[in-house]
Structures are given as structure tokens and as C-alpha cells.
Amino acid sequence: MPAMGFREWIAAGRAIADGQLSRYGDDAHFTNSFERALSDLTGARHVLTVTSGTGALIAALAAAGIGPGDEVLVPAYTWMATPAAPVMVGAVPVLVDINETLTIDPEDIERKITPYTRAIMPVHMINAPCDMDAIMAIAKKHGLVVIEDACQSVGVTYKGRHLGAIGDLGAFSFNKMKNMNIGEGGAVLTSDDKYFARARSYHDLGAMIRGHEERYNEPEFVGVNMKVTEIQTAMLGVQLKKVQPMLERMRKRRALMAPILAQSKDFRVTPHNDEASAVSLTILAPSKEAAIALQERRGVWNRLRDSSKHVYTNWEPILAKRTFHPKMNPWAWAKREITYTPDMCARTLDILDRTCVVNLGLNYPDFMMRRVAAGIAG
Missing domain, CATH: 3.90.1150.10 (Aspartate Aminotransferase, domain 1)
Known part of the structure; x- marks a missing residue:
């Protein structure tokens, strides 16, 4: 990953000196500038910076309306955040084999689709892109949402298109092990106005009252707080150039x-x-x-x-179907019995x-x- 250095230190200092640390306000500009630059690079119409790659995945699922009773297809080789994200919106992950490219196998995707499948989450592991042509064709055939987990592949392309901007939504991570590194951070990418408005609403429960924000006719709903600061995006602006x-x-x-x-x-x-x-x-x-x-x-x-925890056999909370409270367990709301075994x-x-x-x-x-x-x- 690009090293953190003097330029990031200077950028963070400028953000602090401006005295406007929130991403909102007349004097805030680092976040807007970074999001425009990332949008220009990837071709995604909208970019929303959030506090982590995990948060980006959860916000993307919430934006797409994935919830209780839904099944989300995820590869068996990925960081545990990928299967955990559906759980956090009330859906359940269904594990799919990878093939020798180290990415989700389109043939096994077809085998794992049920009447309750709502989304596919292809993961571009260690900078290796999935077969997005095949995945997008399957999604179109079955009416599924594609949410790319591009957390490990920021900036990488597939046949001339940027990963994270090919599916309906995408997620980036900026933690210390990723292609862009500010310690921790993430972003949601989409070219769909509705998904963007919903992701923004979810990531900030006060987003819809910001006077300068376009609402795209989407009603406000209860969200959380995944907002970044101007300090983070000032450093991201430097990292993006690297x-x-x-x-x-x-x-x-x-x-x-x-x-x-x-x-x-x-x-x-x-x-x-x-x-x-x-x-x-x-x-x-x-x-x-x-x-x-x-x-x-x-x-x-x-x-x-x-x-x-990049290997599904080490996802103990997922395999055990264990959440923080028994009445907030998505597997209890699933429309069929979902089973996980170490050899599945x-x-x-x-x-x-x-x-x-x-x-x-x-x-x-x-x-x-x-x-x-x-x-x-x-």
C-alpha cells in the first residue's frame, strides 16, 4: 500500500488549521474534493466516504433494501466482514465456492441461487478481479443486486472498468492493509441516485436535514453514524494520487x-x-x-x-449463527433453514x-x- 508520509501530515494539518473538521459546512472542502476525484477516477456517479470498509458494505446493503428473509451470496474466501455485513441488515449469507482465480465461481453462484436470493457480493481478493461479465449476466438473468466488495482492490481495473463501479454498488476500504491507507476508512460507490440517497441517509441519521443535499425524492429513515472528518479525507486526497x-x-x-x-x-x-x-x-x-x-x-x-478469518472455516460466529442478541438473529427470520459445515x-x-x-x-x-x-x- 502507499506509505503514509510528510504529504499526508501536511494535508491533515491544513484540515485542522481550517477549523472545520466536519464534512458538512460552508468551509468544508476536503471531503467533497476527494469524493469528486474518486468519482472521476472510477466512473461512479456518486461516492460516499464512510468510516470503514465494513461500514461501506453495510451501508450499500441498506441502500439496496436488503433485509430480513433475504439471502446474499458471498464467497467462502474473503475477510469475515463480507458475510457479516448481510447479518447486520437482517439478511443471511450463503457461501459460494471460489475457483482457481481466487474469486467467486460463477457456476457455483448459479447453483446457490434460490427464490430468496436478493444480492451477489463478489469480492476482488488481493487485487484479483472477479469475472464481472459473467456475474453481471447472472444478476440480470435472475433480477439480483450486485454489491462489489472491492475493499482489497482500490484502483484496480477489469477490462478497462474500475472495480467497485461495475456492479449496482461497490465498497472500498482505506485501512492500513489496503491500496489506500489512512489507518481506517471506506467508501460506497454507485451510479444509482436512489441507492446513493439511501446510503447517505443510512450513514448519517441527520443527512436528510442538510440543506444543500439533494434527496432524490427518497424519504428519511433511521440510520447510524459513519461520517468521516475532513482530516481523514484530506489524507485520502494525497493517497489517491499515489x-x-x-x-x-x-x-x-x-x-x-x-x-x-x-x-x-x-x-x-x-x-x-x-x-x-x-x-x-x-x-x-x-x-x-x-x-x-x-x-x-x-x-x-x-x-x-x-x-x-479470510477463510470461511474460521468465521466461527457465522458458522454458529451467533449475534449479539438472540431476538436479533437473521437466521431465525430466514425463509428456509440455512446450514453451514466446515466442509461445505x-x-x-x-x-x-x-x-x-x-x-x-x-x-x-x-x-x-x-x-x-x-x-x-x-
Whole structure:
């Protein structure tokens, strides 16, 4: 992720010096400026900055009217916030296998659709885009809402379109591990006026009384507080200028290393849904044991099965259907029995068992990373 530095410090200082820390007010401009810039970059008509990626997912679901009795399809490989977000609006997550691209499998999406399915939440994990053409076609066929979890792929494109701006709504995260980093933060993206008005209402229970806000004929409803400050968006404005150059370096380094790795007889380079713009690099071993052995080679990072709560078997509260209060449990309102078992997405576990992340080494010269790739390839 782009490093935090002097420019962010200066931007935060300017916001403090302005004395207008709220995103609302005649003197507030950092938030508006950032949202316009992110809208211009991604092509989404509306951008709403919020306090976290999790908050962005919840606000997007609320904007789309997802609620009790609804089922939301989520991949079995993603941070636990993705399945938790439907629970927070009263819906239930239905787990879908991934394929070798490490993203939600369109074929399994078709298998998991029921009369109660309302939304698909594709997740672009570790900068790897989902097969959005197939997903959007399925959604259109079945009348489903698509809410992209692009929290791990801010700035990444799929066939010339920005992730997060392809579906009906999208969610970004700006926490310390993401492509844009201010410690914590997020954004909702949409080109639908109604969804934007509803997301804004949900994220700020006073949003509809702001005199300068367009309401798009949407009535006010009870919301929460996910508002950001001018300090956060001042720093985001700086980070936004860094993300595209960083991703371009990643794309070039990936294009350099992947052909070398592809010559190996010990593994395959993970397939990608848009090879020309790929910025992520992982390798797929023939077995779990082979993947474990690959971790001993310089330049190979973690095996994805060891990714903690990114793997559905570690979503203990979801598998146990446990919420903060028994009468606020969406599974009790579901229109059919939803069951989760540790082996329900066995294909996902097999792929994660065999997949390792390769370090792109952006801080090292090309010749060194060629040698690293050759060493990994064996």
C-alpha cells in the first residue's frame, strides 16, 4: 500500500488549521474534493466516504433494501466482514465456492441461487478481479443486486472498468492493509441516485436535514453514524494520487515475473480474469504438501489457507449463527433453514491449501526480482 508520509501530515494539518473538521459546512472542502476525484477516477456517479470498509458494505446493503428473509451470496474466501455485513441488515449469507482465480465461481453462484436470493457480493481478493461479465449476466438473468466488495482492490481495473463501479454498488476500504491507507476508512460507490440517497441517509441519521443535499425524492429513515472528518479525507486526497502509480509498478513487475514462474514444473501461475491488467501474483501447487514446501523458497509469502478469518472455516460466529442478541438473529427470520459445515466449500479449501502469494518486491530492482522468480521456479 502507499506509505503514509510528510504529504499526508501536511494535508491533515491544513484540515485542522481550517477549523472545520466536519464534512458538512460552508468551509468544508476536503471531503467533497476527494469524493469528486474518486468519482472521476472510477466512473461512479456518486461516492460516499464512510468510516470503514465494513461500514461501506453495510451501508450499500441498506441502500439496496436488503433485509430480513433475504439471502446474499458471498464467497467462502474473503475477510469475515463480507458475510457479516448481510447479518447486520437482517439478511443471511450463503457461501459460494471460489475457483482457481481466487474469486467467486460463477457456476457455483448459479447453483446457490434460490427464490430468496436478493444480492451477489463478489469480492476482488488481493487485487484479483472477479469475472464481472459473467456475474453481471447472472444478476440480470435472475433480477439480483450486485454489491462489489472491492475493499482489497482500490484502483484496480477489469477490462478497462474500475472495480467497485461495475456492479449496482461497490465498497472500498482505506485501512492500513489496503491500496489506500489512512489507518481506517471506506467508501460506497454507485451510479444509482436512489441507492446513493439511501446510503447517505443510512450513514448519517441527520443527512436528510442538510440543506444543500439533494434527496432524490427518497424519504428519511433511521440510520447510524459513519461520517468521516475532513482530516481523514484530506489524507485520502494525497493517497489517491499515489495509488495509480503504485498499481502500475505492480502491473509491470507482475508482467516481468509471471512468464518466468510459468516455466516451472512444480506449480502453475494462478489464472486471472483480466491478464492484461493483472497486478496480483500467486502460484498454484499440485498439492497442499507441495505448497507448504514452496514457502521455503525466497520470495514466496504465505499460503492462503493460513489467512485467518479470510477463510470461511474460521468465521466461527457465522458458522454458529451467533449475534449479539438472540431476538436479533437473521437466521431465525430466514425463509428456509440455512446450514453451514466446515466442509461445505471443499473446493475453496483445496485451492487455498495449494495457493501461495509471490512477493513482487517493488522496492527492489528488476534484475533482482528476475533472479527471485527464477529461484522460485526452480
